Amino acid sequence: MKEIVHITEAFGGGVLSMLTQLSNRAAAAGVGVTILHSMRPETPANFEKLFHPAVKFKHVSMCREVHLKNDWAGVRDLVRALRECDPQVVHLHSSKAGVLGRVAARIAAPRARVFYSPHGLAFLRRDVSAAKQFAYLTFERIAARMGGTIVACSTSELREIETKVYAPRARMIENGVNVDEILPRVEKRNGELVIGMSGRASYQKNHEAFAKLASNLQGPSIEFLWIGGNADEVPAENTGAVTCSGWVTRERALELTSELDVYVQTSRWEGMPIALIEAQVAGIPAVVTDVVGNRDVVQHGVTGFVAKSIEDMEGYLVRLRDSPDLRARMGTAARVSASKRFSMETIFRQWLSMYEFGSEKPSREPLGTNEVASYETSSDSQF
Incomplete structure (x- = not known):
């Protein structure tokens, strides 16, 4: 060849x-x-x-x-x-x-x-x-x-x-993905929970659903981080519920991803999202929509949850929010499985x-x- x-x-x-x-x-x-x-x-x-x-x-x-x-x-x-x-x-x-x-x-x-x-x-x-x-x-x-x-x-x-x-x-x-370049999830000691998504503002990625989840679940010790998003792209009714990184380099995006405790993918359709794979390799449990690609990456109940509605997503996020042991167990399973399965x-x-x-x-x-x-x-x- x-x-x-x-x-x-x-x-x-x-x-x-x-x-x-x-x-x-x-x-x-x-x-x-x-x-x-x-x-x-x-x-x-x-x-x-x-x-x-x-x-x-x-x-x-x-x-x-x-x-x-x-x-x-x-x-x-x-x-x-x-x-x-x-x-x-x-x-x-x-x-x-x-x-x-x-x-x-x-x-x-x-x-x-x-x-x-x-x-x-x-x-x-x-x-x-x-x-x-x-x-x-x-x-x-x-x-x-x-x-x-x-x-x-x-x-x-x-x-x-x-x-x-x-x-x-x-x-x-x-x-x-190149597994060696994916930073493992950072263990926090301050008790704060960070839930995040990564991607541009688009109908496909459905960032409005992420903002709605943030509004419904916001609290004093929980942060919703949109990696790659801008504050003016957050729907007006959800202003203040989401922290936006703005455009970042790939290296910075991986750093920010490693600081998440839960990854969210709200896409309306996909092929097989790289950012979701990277989050799983980092050892981060995920809550994702039940669409092509998402459901193939996440093992429901093992490395995260696959949801059929925003109400289901909210319920799964509450379970992960309230159970550090569940987050740790799913995160470990995600890193072990994804590092082998998705190695470039x-x-x-x-x-x-x-x-x-x-x-x-x-x-x-x-x-x-x-x-x-x-x-x-x-x-x-x-x-």
């Missing part, structure tokens, strides 16, 4: 984190790595410094939403860039690159092995109409017939792909094996009727 080309429109957040890990490890192993990317508001200004010096970059114009003229221009740019790179492997990240990249790869790199990581399926978005959700699902179904292997990052995401996209080839490799050392070996040998068969048998029915019922959260 001489050259891997990664393509992404969603160049930020969890996608950037996974791209950094995969690219740096491949480049350090002597593999050529090129990243064809667009820019988003959340893309760091100095993103090149996050990568191995051998990693190459090329800007390609892609937009998040469907736009016929811009999308065809994006395909032309990708075709041009792929012909210059002549890759053996093309790895597509997130939905827009997943569609445009497979079209371009079929034209410009027909012999390359193509892999597509959704990092959160677009048709699960709750901020668009039902018509748009169906359109995104239709695009996924059409693109799946153009070749390549879809690689889900969680069991729940794989189920969605198998039962709704009907992809001929689908596998699952979970997201990973293991995850990268799985990706390297797939890059080298490709994939012609699903990772497991398709879901049976009973399992599908059970899953559809359990996924109906109230957020």
Whole structure:
């Protein structure tokens, strides 16, 4: 394997984190790595410094939403860039690159092995109409017939792909983190409890629910910390209930995460959130919404709780607030389990094996009727 080309429109957040890990490890192993990317508001200004010096970059114009003229221009740019790179492997990240990249790869790199990581399926978005959700699902179904292997990052995401996209080839490799760089949870002696979330203000992350929880549970010895949030983004009715760090570097975000006693993930949809994985590796019990990705990271009743409503979340937070022993037990279980399961050392070996040998068969048998029915019922959260 001489050259891997990664393509992404969603160049930020969890996608950037996974791209950094995969690219740096491949480049350090002597593999050529090129990243064809667009820019988003959340893309760091100095993103090149996050990568191995051998990693190459090329800007390609892609937009998040469907736009016929811009999308065809994006395909032309990708075709041009792929012909210059002549890759053996093309790895597509997130939905827009997943569609445009497979079209371009079929034209410009027909012999390359193509892999597509959704990092959160677009048709699960709750901020668009039902018509748009169906359109995104239709695009996924059409693109799946153009070749390549879809690689889900969680069991729940794989189920969605198998039962709704009907992809001929689908596998699952979970997201990973560099365990050595995750700071363990800091033991406090002052009796104060810190409950936190991490992420930008967005409909997906549902920071309003976090602020509501903070208002309902605020007290003299409890703090709700929003890592990455700004005070003017907190709903007016919850002003004063949440402490905001503002934008921070990744290193500072990890430091602040290590100071939490409980981690909260209020997302309306996910792929498999890196910040949640990092919190579990740090040894922090989590209370999360019952959506794709969240439910795959947290072992309900063991490393935290998976909630179907904000009322359930509040109840679970009260249990953890009132029981230091429960927090300690779940935190220890989270660190032991997550440090082994989500180690990037293991995850990268799985990706390297797939890059080298490709994939012609699903990772497991398709879901049976009973399992599908059970899953559809359990996924109906109230957020």
